[in-house]
Amino acid sequence: MLKVIAHTGALAMFAMPASTAAWAADKPQIDTGDTAWLLVATALVLMMNIPGLALFYAGMVRKKNVLATAVQAFAVAALVTVLWFMVGYSLAFTDGGALNGFIGSLSRAFGSGLLGSVHELAKTVPENVFLMYQATFAVITPAIIAGAFAERMKFSAMLWFMALWLLFVYVPVAHWVWGGGFLGAAGVLDFAGGLVVHLNAGVAGLVCCLVIGKRHGYGTEYMAPHNLVLTLVGTSLLWVGWFGFNAGSALSSGELAGSAMLNTHISAAVAALVWMAIEWASRGKPSVLGILTGAVAGLGTITPAAGYVEPWAAMVIGVAAGAVCYWASVILKTRLGYDDSLDVFGVHGVGGILGSILVGVFATRAINDVAKGQPVGLVDGNAGQILTQLYGVVAVTVFCAVATWVILKIVDAMVGLRVTRDEEVEGLDTALHGERVQ
Amino acid sequence: MKLVSAIIKPFKLDEVRDALTGVGVSGLTVSEVKGFGRQKGQTEIYRGAEYLVSFLPKVKVEIVVDDAQVERAIEAIQKAAHTGKIGDGKIFVTAVEQALRIRTGESGSNAL
Numbered sequence: 001m002l003k004v005i006a007h008t009g010a011l012a013m014f015a016m017p018a019s020t021a022a023w024a025a026d027k028p029q030i031d032t033g034d035t036a037w038l039l040v041a042t043a044l045v046l047m048m049n050i051p052g053l054a055l056f057y058a059g060m061v062r063k064k065n066v067l068a069t070a071v072q073a074f075a076v077a078a079l080v081t082v083l084w085f086m087v088g089y090s091l092a093f094t095d096g097g098a099l100n101g102f103i104g105s106l107s108r109a110f111g112s113g114l115l116g117s118v119h120e121l122a123k124t125v126p127e128n129v130f131l132m133y134q135a136t137f138a139v140i141t142p143a144i145i146a147g148a149f150a151e152r153m154k155f156s157a158m159l160w161f162m163a164l165w166l167l168f169v170y171v172p173v174a175h176w177v178w179g180g181g182f183l184g185a186a187g188v189l190d191f192a193g194g195l196v197v198h199l200n201a202g203v204a205g206l207v208c209c210l211v212i213g214k215r216h217g218y219g220t221e222y223m224a225p226h227n228l229v230l231t232l233v234g235t236s237l238l239w240v241g242w243f244g245f246n247a248g249s250a251l252s253s254g255e256l257a258g259s260a261m262l263n264t265h266i267s268a269a270v271a272a273l274v275w276m277a278i279e280w281a282s283r284g285k286p287s288v289l290g291i292l293t294g295a296v297a298g299l300g301t302i303t304p305a306a307g308y309v310e311p312w313a314a315m316v317i318g319v320a321a322g323a324v325c326y327w328a329s330v331i332l333k334t335r336l337g338y339d340d341s342l343d344v345f346g347v348h349g350v351g352g353i354l355g356s357i358l359v360g361v362f363a364t365r366a367i368n369d370v371a372k373g374q375p376v377g378l379v380d381g382n383a384g385q386i387l388t389q390l391y392g393v394v395a396v397t398v399f400c401a402v403a404t405w406v407i408l409k410i411v412d413a414m415v416g417l418r419v420t421r422d423e424e425v426e427g428l429d430t431a432l433h434g435e436r437v438q
Numbered sequence: 439m440k441l442v443s444a445i446i447k448p449f450k451l452d453e454v455r456d457a458l459t460g461v462g463v464s465g466l467t468v469s470e471v472k473g474f475g476r477q478k479g480q481t482e483i484y485r486g487a488e489y490l491v492s493f494l495p496k497v498k499v500e501i502v503v504d505d506a507q508v509e510r511a512i513e514a515i516q517k518a519a520h521t522g523k524i525g526d527g528k529i530f531v532t533a534v535e536q537a538l539r540i541r542t543g544e545s546g547s548n549a550l
Contacts, residue, residue, distance in 0.1 A: 293485060
Protein backbone atom coordinates (compact mmCIF):
# COMPACT_ATOMS: atom_id res chain seq x y z
CA MET A 1 0.00 0.00 0.00
CA LEU A 2 2.76 2.39 0.98
CA LYS A 3 4.60 1.53 -2.21
CA VAL A 4 1.61 2.45 -4.33
CA ILE A 5 1.33 5.81 -2.67
CA ALA A 6 5.02 6.44 -3.21
CA HIS A 7 4.72 5.62 -6.88
CA THR A 8 1.79 7.93 -7.29
CA GLY A 9 3.82 10.68 -5.60
CA ALA A 10 6.72 10.13 -7.95
CA LEU A 11 4.45 10.20 -10.99
CA ALA A 12 2.87 13.41 -9.82
CA MET A 13 6.32 15.00 -9.58
CA PHE A 14 7.25 13.97 -13.11
CA ALA A 15 3.95 15.35 -14.32
CA MET A 16 4.73 18.83 -13.04
CA PRO A 17 4.40 21.50 -15.71
CA ALA A 18 7.65 23.01 -16.95
CA SER A 19 7.01 26.37 -15.33
CA THR A 20 6.65 24.77 -11.89
CA ALA A 21 9.88 22.83 -12.39
CA ALA A 22 11.77 26.02 -13.22
CA TRP A 23 10.36 27.69 -10.14
CA ALA A 24 11.42 24.70 -8.06
CA ALA A 25 14.99 25.02 -9.30
CA ASP A 26 15.16 28.67 -8.26
CA LYS A 27 13.71 28.22 -4.84
CA PRO A 28 15.62 25.87 -2.53
CA GLN A 29 13.85 22.59 -1.80
CA ILE A 30 13.61 22.54 1.96
CA ASP A 31 13.25 19.04 3.42
CA THR A 32 11.27 19.18 6.63
CA GLY A 33 12.79 15.94 7.92
CA ASP A 34 16.35 17.20 7.44
CA THR A 35 15.44 20.57 8.90
CA ALA A 36 13.73 19.06 11.94
CA TRP A 37 16.77 16.86 12.64
CA LEU A 38 19.18 19.79 12.34
CA LEU A 39 17.03 21.86 14.71
CA VAL A 40 17.14 19.05 17.27
CA ALA A 41 20.85 18.37 16.68
CA THR A 42 21.59 22.06 17.29
CA ALA A 43 19.93 21.85 20.69
CA LEU A 44 21.83 18.63 21.47
CA VAL A 45 25.21 20.19 20.69
CA LEU A 46 24.45 23.24 22.83
CA MET A 47 23.49 20.80 25.61
CA MET A 48 26.94 19.19 25.25
CA ASN A 49 28.47 22.49 26.25
CA ILE A 50 25.95 23.74 28.81
CA PRO A 51 25.52 21.91 31.03
CA GLY A 52 27.48 18.88 29.72
CA LEU A 53 31.03 20.18 29.42
CA ALA A 54 30.49 22.63 32.31
CA LEU A 55 29.62 19.74 34.66
CA PHE A 56 32.26 17.41 33.19
CA TYR A 57 34.95 19.97 34.04
CA ALA A 58 33.40 21.32 37.26
CA GLY A 59 33.42 17.90 38.91
CA MET A 60 37.13 17.43 38.22
CA VAL A 61 38.42 20.60 39.90
CA ARG A 62 38.83 21.35 43.59
CA LYS A 63 35.77 22.65 45.40
CA LYS A 64 37.14 26.18 45.70
CA ASN A 65 37.18 26.48 41.87
CA VAL A 66 33.95 24.75 40.90
CA LEU A 67 31.92 27.86 39.98
CA ALA A 68 34.78 29.55 38.17
CA THR A 69 35.28 26.42 36.08
CA ALA A 70 31.62 25.80 35.28
CA VAL A 71 30.96 29.41 34.30
CA GLN A 72 33.73 29.39 31.69
CA ALA A 73 31.72 27.13 29.37
CA PHE A 74 28.62 29.23 30.02
CA ALA A 75 30.27 32.60 29.41
CA VAL A 76 31.97 31.26 26.27
CA ALA A 77 28.56 30.14 24.96
CA ALA A 78 27.27 33.70 25.23
CA LEU A 79 30.41 35.40 23.93
CA VAL A 80 30.96 33.11 20.94
CA THR A 81 27.29 33.21 19.93
CA VAL A 82 27.45 36.99 19.49
CA LEU A 83 30.77 36.92 17.62
CA TRP A 84 29.56 34.06 15.42
CA PHE A 85 26.45 35.98 14.42
CA MET A 86 28.37 39.20 13.83
CA VAL A 87 31.20 37.92 11.62
CA GLY A 88 32.31 34.38 12.56
CA TYR A 89 29.82 32.40 10.51
CA SER A 90 30.28 34.56 7.46
CA LEU A 91 34.09 34.39 7.50
CA ALA A 92 34.02 30.61 8.04
CA PHE A 93 31.31 29.51 5.65
CA THR A 94 31.08 31.94 2.73
CA ASP A 95 33.16 32.22 -0.44
CA GLY A 96 36.08 34.54 0.13
CA GLY A 97 36.76 35.16 -3.56
CA ALA A 98 40.51 35.50 -4.19
CA LEU A 99 41.25 34.66 -0.58
CA ASN A 100 38.84 31.71 -0.45
CA GLY A 101 41.62 29.20 0.22
CA PHE A 102 42.14 30.83 3.60
CA ILE A 103 39.08 32.81 4.67
CA GLY A 104 35.51 33.59 3.67
CA SER A 105 33.81 36.94 3.10
CA LEU A 106 31.60 39.24 5.16
CA SER A 107 28.54 38.64 2.95
CA ARG A 108 26.62 36.98 5.78
CA ALA A 109 27.84 39.33 8.54
CA PHE A 110 25.13 40.09 11.09
CA GLY A 111 22.93 37.50 9.41
CA SER A 112 22.49 39.48 6.20
CA GLY A 113 21.01 37.56 3.28
CA LEU A 114 20.03 34.56 5.35
CA LEU A 115 16.31 34.49 4.67
CA GLY A 116 15.18 32.34 1.77
CA SER A 117 18.71 30.98 1.41
CA VAL A 118 20.39 27.61 1.88
CA HIS A 119 24.08 26.84 2.35
CA GLU A 120 25.86 24.76 -0.27
CA LEU A 121 26.72 22.09 2.32
CA ALA A 122 23.11 21.64 3.45
CA LYS A 123 20.88 22.36 0.49
CA THR A 124 17.69 21.01 2.08
CA VAL A 125 17.89 23.08 5.27
CA PRO A 126 17.27 26.83 5.70
CA GLU A 127 20.58 28.66 6.10
CA ASN A 128 19.56 30.21 9.43
CA VAL A 129 19.33 26.67 10.83
CA PHE A 130 22.77 25.84 9.38
CA LEU A 131 24.20 29.01 10.99
CA MET A 132 22.71 28.00 14.34
CA TYR A 133 24.01 24.44 14.05
CA GLN A 134 27.52 25.65 13.27
CA ALA A 135 27.27 28.22 16.08
CA THR A 136 27.07 25.41 18.63
CA PHE A 137 30.31 23.91 17.25
CA ALA A 138 31.99 27.31 17.44
CA VAL A 139 30.84 27.54 21.07
CA ILE A 140 32.04 24.18 22.32
CA THR A 141 35.48 24.21 20.67
CA PRO A 142 36.99 27.10 22.66
CA ALA A 143 35.08 25.95 25.75
CA ILE A 144 36.96 22.63 25.60
CA ILE A 145 40.31 24.50 25.77
CA ALA A 146 39.38 25.93 29.18
CA GLY A 147 40.02 22.55 30.82
CA ALA A 148 43.75 22.89 30.15
CA PHE A 149 44.21 26.07 32.16
CA ALA A 150 41.54 25.35 34.78
CA GLU A 151 42.07 26.66 38.31
CA ARG A 152 44.53 29.45 37.46
CA MET A 153 43.47 31.80 34.62
CA LYS A 154 41.92 35.24 35.10
CA PHE A 155 38.31 35.47 33.96
CA SER A 156 39.03 38.64 31.97
CA ALA A 157 42.00 36.99 30.25
CA MET A 158 39.86 33.93 29.51
CA LEU A 159 37.21 36.08 27.74
CA TRP A 160 39.81 37.96 25.67
CA PHE A 161 41.57 34.75 24.76
CA MET A 162 38.36 32.99 23.74
CA ALA A 163 37.18 35.88 21.56
CA LEU A 164 40.52 36.20 19.75
CA TRP A 165 40.97 32.44 19.44
CA LEU A 166 37.52 32.05 17.90
CA LEU A 167 38.14 34.72 15.28
CA PHE A 168 41.79 33.97 14.46
CA VAL A 169 41.98 30.19 14.90
CA TYR A 170 38.57 28.49 14.87
CA VAL A 171 37.06 30.56 12.06
CA PRO A 172 39.95 30.14 9.59
CA VAL A 173 40.41 26.43 10.38
CA ALA A 174 36.66 25.79 9.94
CA HIS A 175 36.92 27.60 6.61
CA TRP A 176 39.96 25.61 5.49
CA VAL A 177 38.33 22.26 6.22
CA TRP A 178 34.61 22.81 5.72
CA GLY A 179 33.98 26.27 4.28
CA GLY A 180 35.73 25.88 0.91
CA GLY A 181 39.34 26.46 1.99
CA PHE A 182 42.57 24.75 0.94
CA LEU A 183 42.38 21.67 3.20
CA GLY A 184 38.91 20.67 2.04
CA ALA A 185 40.04 21.31 -1.53
CA ALA A 186 43.05 19.03 -0.98
CA GLY A 187 40.65 16.22 -0.08
CA VAL A 188 41.17 16.24 3.70
CA LEU A 189 38.16 14.53 5.29
CA ASP A 190 36.75 15.63 8.64
CA PHE A 191 33.18 14.50 9.15
CA ALA A 192 32.24 16.31 12.36
CA GLY A 193 35.36 18.05 13.63
CA GLY A 194 38.33 15.83 14.43
CA LEU A 195 40.60 18.55 13.05
CA VAL A 196 38.40 21.62 13.40
CA VAL A 197 37.15 20.90 16.92
CA HIS A 198 39.15 18.29 18.83
CA LEU A 199 42.69 18.53 17.49
CA ASN A 200 42.30 22.30 17.36
CA ALA A 201 41.10 22.60 20.97
CA GLY A 202 43.58 19.99 22.19
CA VAL A 203 46.65 21.61 20.67
CA ALA A 204 45.48 25.04 21.88
CA GLY A 205 45.03 23.54 25.35
CA LEU A 206 48.57 22.18 25.36
CA VAL A 207 50.01 25.54 24.33
CA CYS A 208 47.89 27.28 26.98
CA CYS A 209 49.06 25.10 29.85
CA LEU A 210 52.69 25.37 28.72
CA VAL A 211 52.53 29.18 28.48
CA ILE A 212 50.51 29.74 31.67
CA GLY A 213 52.48 27.22 33.72
CA LYS A 214 51.59 24.66 36.33
CA ARG A 215 49.11 25.19 39.12
CA HIS A 216 50.65 26.22 42.42
CA GLY A 217 51.36 23.01 44.32
CA TYR A 218 51.05 20.73 41.27
CA GLY A 219 52.63 17.37 42.01
CA THR A 220 52.85 18.00 45.76
CA GLU A 221 49.37 19.10 46.89
CA TYR A 222 46.16 17.10 46.89
CA MET A 223 44.31 18.09 43.71
CA ALA A 224 41.82 15.27 43.36
CA PRO A 225 38.44 15.90 41.68
CA HIS A 226 36.00 17.20 44.28
CA ASN A 227 32.83 15.53 42.94
CA LEU A 228 32.95 12.89 40.23
CA VAL A 229 29.16 12.58 40.23
CA LEU A 230 29.07 15.96 38.47
CA THR A 231 31.62 14.60 36.01
CA LEU A 232 29.52 11.49 35.42
CA VAL A 233 26.40 13.57 34.73
CA GLY A 234 28.41 15.87 32.46
CA THR A 235 29.94 12.96 30.55
CA SER A 236 26.51 11.41 30.06
CA LEU A 237 25.16 14.66 28.63
CA LEU A 238 28.21 14.83 26.35
CA TRP A 239 27.60 11.29 25.11
CA VAL A 240 23.93 11.94 24.30
CA GLY A 241 24.70 15.36 22.85
CA TRP A 242 27.40 13.84 20.64
CA PHE A 243 24.65 12.20 18.58
CA GLY A 244 23.67 15.73 17.57
CA PHE A 245 27.32 16.56 16.94
CA ASN A 246 28.19 13.57 14.74
CA ALA A 247 24.88 12.36 13.32
CA GLY A 248 23.85 15.99 12.83
CA SER A 249 26.98 16.50 10.74
CA ALA A 250 25.35 14.37 8.04
CA LEU A 251 23.32 17.59 7.56
CA SER A 252 20.41 15.34 6.59
CA SER A 253 18.24 12.81 8.39
CA GLY A 254 18.80 9.64 6.37
CA GLU A 255 21.02 6.58 6.48
CA LEU A 256 24.24 8.58 6.70
CA ALA A 257 23.06 10.17 9.94
CA GLY A 258 22.23 6.68 11.14
CA SER A 259 25.74 5.44 10.29
CA ALA A 260 27.29 8.35 12.15
CA MET A 261 25.12 7.75 15.22
CA LEU A 262 25.83 4.01 15.30
CA ASN A 263 29.59 4.54 14.91
CA THR A 264 29.60 7.22 17.59
CA HIS A 265 27.85 4.99 20.08
CA ILE A 266 30.04 1.97 19.38
CA SER A 267 33.30 3.87 19.62
CA ALA A 268 32.32 5.51 22.93
CA ALA A 269 31.30 2.20 24.48
CA VAL A 270 34.39 0.32 23.31
CA ALA A 271 36.80 3.05 24.38
CA ALA A 272 35.20 3.26 27.85
CA LEU A 273 35.70 -0.50 28.31
CA VAL A 274 39.26 -0.45 26.95
CA TRP A 275 40.33 2.41 29.24
CA MET A 276 38.69 0.62 32.17
CA ALA A 277 40.46 -2.66 31.36
CA ILE A 278 43.90 -1.07 30.98
CA GLU A 279 43.55 0.80 34.26
CA TRP A 280 42.18 -2.24 36.07
CA ALA A 281 45.06 -4.40 34.87
CA SER A 282 47.83 -1.88 35.48
CA ARG A 283 46.64 -0.03 38.60
CA GLY A 284 44.46 -2.59 40.31
CA LYS A 285 41.16 -0.70 40.26
CA PRO A 286 38.72 0.44 37.54
CA SER A 287 38.31 4.14 38.40
CA VAL A 288 35.10 6.03 37.70
CA LEU A 289 37.07 8.87 36.14
CA GLY A 290 38.84 6.35 33.90
CA ILE A 291 35.64 4.87 32.48
CA LEU A 292 34.22 8.35 31.88
CA THR A 293 37.41 9.61 30.26
CA GLY A 294 37.56 6.54 28.03
CA ALA A 295 34.07 7.27 26.72
CA VAL A 296 34.98 10.88 25.91
CA ALA A 297 38.16 9.69 24.17
CA GLY A 298 36.09 7.30 22.05
CA LEU A 299 33.63 10.06 21.19
CA GLY A 300 36.33 12.55 20.24
CA THR A 301 38.30 10.03 18.18
CA ILE A 302 35.33 8.78 16.13
CA THR A 303 34.22 12.36 15.38
CA PRO A 304 36.18 12.87 12.13
CA ALA A 305 35.33 9.33 10.99
CA ALA A 306 31.71 8.98 12.12
CA GLY A 307 30.14 9.36 8.67
CA TYR A 308 32.86 7.66 6.63
CA VAL A 309 33.50 4.27 8.23
CA GLU A 310 31.69 0.99 8.80
CA PRO A 311 30.64 -0.05 12.32
CA TRP A 312 33.38 -2.69 12.65
CA ALA A 313 35.92 0.06 11.96
CA ALA A 314 34.27 2.15 14.70
CA MET A 315 35.07 -0.71 17.09
CA VAL A 316 38.74 -0.65 16.02
CA ILE A 317 38.79 3.14 16.38
CA GLY A 318 37.27 2.77 19.86
CA VAL A 319 40.03 0.36 20.90
CA ALA A 320 42.71 2.70 19.56
CA ALA A 321 41.07 5.70 21.28
CA GLY A 322 40.93 3.99 24.68
CA ALA A 323 44.52 2.76 24.53
CA VAL A 324 46.28 5.74 22.92
CA CYS A 325 44.44 8.45 24.88
CA TYR A 326 45.12 6.52 28.10
CA TRP A 327 48.80 6.49 27.24
CA ALA A 328 48.75 10.24 26.44
CA SER A 329 46.80 11.33 29.53
CA VAL A 330 48.34 9.05 32.12
CA ILE A 331 51.87 8.17 30.98
CA LEU A 332 52.98 10.84 28.51
CA LYS A 333 51.70 13.75 30.61
CA THR A 334 53.41 12.48 33.75
CA ARG A 335 56.65 11.89 31.86
CA LEU A 336 56.71 15.33 30.22
CA GLY A 337 55.50 17.08 33.36
CA TYR A 338 53.08 19.65 31.89
CA ASP A 339 49.97 20.53 33.90
CA ASP A 340 47.06 20.04 31.49
CA SER A 341 44.60 20.22 34.39
CA LEU A 342 41.72 18.30 32.82
CA ASP A 343 43.59 16.50 30.00
CA VAL A 344 42.39 18.54 27.05
CA PHE A 345 45.41 17.55 24.97
CA GLY A 346 45.58 13.93 26.12
CA VAL A 347 41.92 13.25 25.32
CA HIS A 348 40.79 15.75 22.65
CA GLY A 349 44.10 16.61 21.02
CA VAL A 350 45.43 13.08 20.77
CA GLY A 351 41.97 11.68 19.98
CA GLY A 352 41.55 14.26 17.21
CA ILE A 353 44.93 13.43 15.68
CA LEU A 354 44.35 9.68 15.96
CA GLY A 355 40.84 9.81 14.53
CA SER A 356 41.81 12.11 11.69
CA ILE A 357 44.58 9.71 10.61
CA LEU A 358 42.35 6.66 10.98
CA VAL A 359 39.83 8.27 8.61
CA GLY A 360 42.46 7.71 5.94
CA VAL A 361 42.56 4.03 6.83
CA PHE A 362 38.90 3.17 7.28
CA ALA A 363 36.88 5.64 5.17
CA THR A 364 34.85 3.74 2.57
CA ARG A 365 32.57 4.61 -0.32
CA ALA A 366 30.17 1.97 0.99
CA ILE A 367 29.20 4.38 3.77
CA ASN A 368 29.84 7.75 2.17
CA ASP A 369 30.65 8.02 -1.51
CA VAL A 370 32.58 11.28 -1.27
CA ALA A 371 34.93 10.40 -4.16
CA LYS A 372 32.09 9.74 -6.62
CA GLY A 373 32.63 6.00 -6.94
CA GLN A 374 36.42 6.12 -6.55
CA PRO A 375 38.09 4.47 -3.50
CA VAL A 376 38.09 6.72 -0.41
CA GLY A 377 40.38 5.29 2.29
CA LEU A 378 42.92 2.50 2.60
CA VAL A 379 40.20 -0.13 3.03
CA ASP A 380 38.93 0.87 -0.43
CA GLY A 381 42.48 0.65 -1.81
CA ASN A 382 43.46 4.33 -1.58
CA ALA A 383 46.45 4.45 0.78
CA GLY A 384 47.14 8.03 -0.30
CA GLN A 385 44.23 9.26 1.82
CA ILE A 386 46.33 8.61 4.93
CA LEU A 387 48.92 11.11 3.66
CA THR A 388 46.17 13.58 2.82
CA GLN A 389 44.86 13.25 6.36
CA LEU A 390 48.37 13.70 7.79
CA TYR A 391 48.68 16.88 5.74
CA GLY A 392 45.51 18.16 7.43
CA VAL A 393 46.79 17.17 10.88
CA VAL A 394 50.15 18.90 10.41
CA ALA A 395 48.64 22.04 8.88
CA VAL A 396 46.07 22.56 11.64
CA THR A 397 48.48 21.60 14.43
CA VAL A 398 51.21 24.01 13.32
CA PHE A 399 48.85 26.91 12.62
CA CYS A 400 46.88 26.39 15.83
CA ALA A 401 49.99 26.11 18.01
CA VAL A 402 51.61 29.26 16.62
CA ALA A 403 48.43 31.35 16.54
CA THR A 404 47.41 30.28 20.05
CA TRP A 405 50.87 31.19 21.38
CA VAL A 406 50.67 34.66 19.78
CA ILE A 407 47.16 35.26 21.15
CA LEU A 408 48.25 34.25 24.65
CA LYS A 409 51.20 36.67 24.51
CA ILE A 410 48.89 39.49 23.38
CA VAL A 411 46.35 38.81 26.12
CA ASP A 412 49.14 38.51 28.70
CA ALA A 413 50.37 41.96 27.68
CA MET A 414 46.82 43.37 27.79
CA VAL A 415 45.44 42.08 31.09
CA GLY A 416 47.80 39.35 32.40
CA LEU A 417 46.89 35.70 32.01
CA ARG A 418 47.18 34.38 35.49
CA VAL A 419 45.62 35.17 38.85
CA THR A 420 47.96 36.05 41.72
CA ARG A 421 49.36 33.27 43.86
CA ASP A 422 47.18 34.37 46.79
CA GLU A 423 44.04 34.29 44.63
CA GLU A 424 44.96 30.85 43.36
CA VAL A 425 45.44 29.53 46.89
CA GLU A 426 42.21 31.18 48.07
CA GLY A 427 40.26 29.70 45.16
CA LEU A 428 38.89 31.34 42.03
CA ASP A 429 35.24 31.21 43.13
CA THR A 430 35.63 33.82 45.85
CA ALA A 431 38.67 35.57 44.36
CA LEU A 432 37.19 36.15 40.89
CA HIS A 433 33.43 35.92 41.32
CA GLY A 434 32.72 36.70 45.00
CA GLU A 435 30.67 33.52 45.35
CA ARG A 436 31.21 29.99 46.52
CA VAL A 437 29.59 26.60 46.82
CA GLN A 438 28.81 25.74 50.43
CA MET B 439 31.37 15.12 85.46
CA LYS B 440 33.48 13.78 82.67
CA LEU B 441 33.71 14.50 78.94
CA VAL B 442 33.98 11.29 76.92
CA SER B 443 35.26 11.85 73.34
CA ALA B 444 35.20 8.82 71.09
CA ILE B 445 36.75 8.79 67.59
CA ILE B 446 35.03 5.94 65.74
CA LYS B 447 34.46 4.54 62.28
CA PRO B 448 31.63 6.50 60.62
CA PHE B 449 29.47 3.46 59.88
CA LYS B 450 29.49 2.51 63.59
CA LEU B 451 27.71 5.72 64.66
CA ASP B 452 24.19 4.31 64.91
CA GLU B 453 25.30 1.31 66.94
CA VAL B 454 27.23 3.56 69.33
CA ARG B 455 24.24 5.87 69.69
CA ASP B 456 21.93 2.93 70.54
CA ALA B 457 24.43 1.51 73.01
CA LEU B 458 24.78 4.87 74.78
CA THR B 459 21.03 5.49 75.07
CA GLY B 460 20.86 1.89 76.35
CA VAL B 461 23.04 2.82 79.34
CA GLY B 462 21.10 6.01 80.07
CA VAL B 463 23.04 8.69 78.19
CA SER B 464 20.46 11.33 77.28
CA GLY B 465 22.33 13.42 74.71
CA LEU B 466 25.42 13.50 72.55
CA THR B 467 27.21 15.64 69.98
CA VAL B 468 28.59 14.26 66.72
CA SER B 469 31.15 15.80 64.36
CA GLU B 470 32.66 14.57 61.11
CA VAL B 471 36.42 14.67 61.53
CA LYS B 472 39.54 13.50 59.72
CA GLY B 473 42.76 12.10 61.08
CA PHE B 474 45.19 9.26 61.16
CA GLY B 475 46.51 6.71 63.62
CA ARG B 476 47.94 3.28 63.02
CA GLN B 477 45.63 2.81 60.03
CA LYS B 478 47.76 5.41 58.11
CA GLY B 479 46.03 6.38 54.85
CA GLN B 480 44.89 5.12 51.50
CA THR B 481 45.93 5.70 47.88
CA GLU B 482 43.73 7.49 45.36
CA ILE B 483 44.51 7.53 41.64
CA TYR B 484 43.03 10.01 39.14
CA ARG B 485 44.23 9.49 35.57
CA GLY B 486 47.63 8.50 36.82
CA ALA B 487 47.95 11.21 39.49
CA GLU B 488 48.49 9.25 42.69
CA TYR B 489 47.67 10.75 46.06
CA LEU B 490 48.41 9.14 49.41
CA VAL B 491 45.51 10.37 51.50
CA SER B 492 46.80 10.31 55.07
CA PHE B 493 43.68 11.72 56.75
CA LEU B 494 40.79 9.30 56.87
CA PRO B 495 37.21 10.28 57.64
CA LYS B 496 36.07 9.46 61.18
CA VAL B 497 33.21 10.46 63.43
CA LYS B 498 33.78 12.07 66.82
CA VAL B 499 31.11 11.40 69.44
CA GLU B 500 31.16 13.63 72.54
CA ILE B 501 29.12 13.06 75.69
CA VAL B 502 29.26 14.58 79.16
CA VAL B 503 28.23 12.19 81.92
CA ASP B 504 28.20 11.86 85.72
CA ASP B 505 31.34 10.33 87.20
CA ALA B 506 29.30 7.27 88.17
CA GLN B 507 28.23 6.71 84.54
CA VAL B 508 31.65 6.98 82.92
CA GLU B 509 32.74 3.36 83.04
CA ARG B 510 29.43 2.07 81.64
CA ALA B 511 29.49 4.66 78.83
CA ILE B 512 33.06 3.81 77.84
CA GLU B 513 32.27 0.10 77.85
CA ALA B 514 29.16 0.68 75.73
CA ILE B 515 31.13 2.66 73.13
CA GLN B 516 33.97 0.18 73.05
CA LYS B 517 31.64 -2.78 72.48
CA ALA B 518 29.53 -1.04 69.85
CA ALA B 519 32.42 0.48 67.85
CA HIS B 520 34.61 -2.62 67.91
CA THR B 521 35.32 -4.50 64.67
CA GLY B 522 38.75 -5.88 65.60
CA LYS B 523 40.33 -4.32 62.51
CA ILE B 524 42.90 -1.55 62.54
CA GLY B 525 41.27 1.90 62.56
CA ASP B 526 38.49 1.27 65.08
CA GLY B 527 39.36 4.49 66.87
CA LYS B 528 40.03 5.76 70.39
CA ILE B 529 38.20 7.01 73.48
CA PHE B 530 39.44 9.92 75.61
CA VAL B 531 38.08 10.98 79.02
CA THR B 532 38.62 14.45 80.53
CA ALA B 533 37.27 16.25 83.57
CA VAL B 534 34.50 18.84 83.10
CA GLU B 535 34.33 21.81 85.46
CA GLN B 536 30.88 23.14 84.83
CA ALA B 537 27.70 22.51 82.79
CA LEU B 538 24.67 24.77 82.31
CA ARG B 539 21.35 24.24 80.56
CA ILE B 540 20.70 27.47 78.68
CA ARG B 541 16.89 27.26 78.72
CA THR B 542 16.40 26.82 82.47
CA GLY B 543 19.66 27.88 84.05
CA GLU B 544 20.09 24.48 85.76
CA SER B 545 23.74 23.65 86.39
CA GLY B 546 26.01 20.74 87.23
CA SER B 547 24.64 17.20 86.87
CA ASN B 548 21.09 18.56 86.58
CA ALA B 549 22.03 20.19 83.28
CA LEU B 550 23.06 16.92 81.65
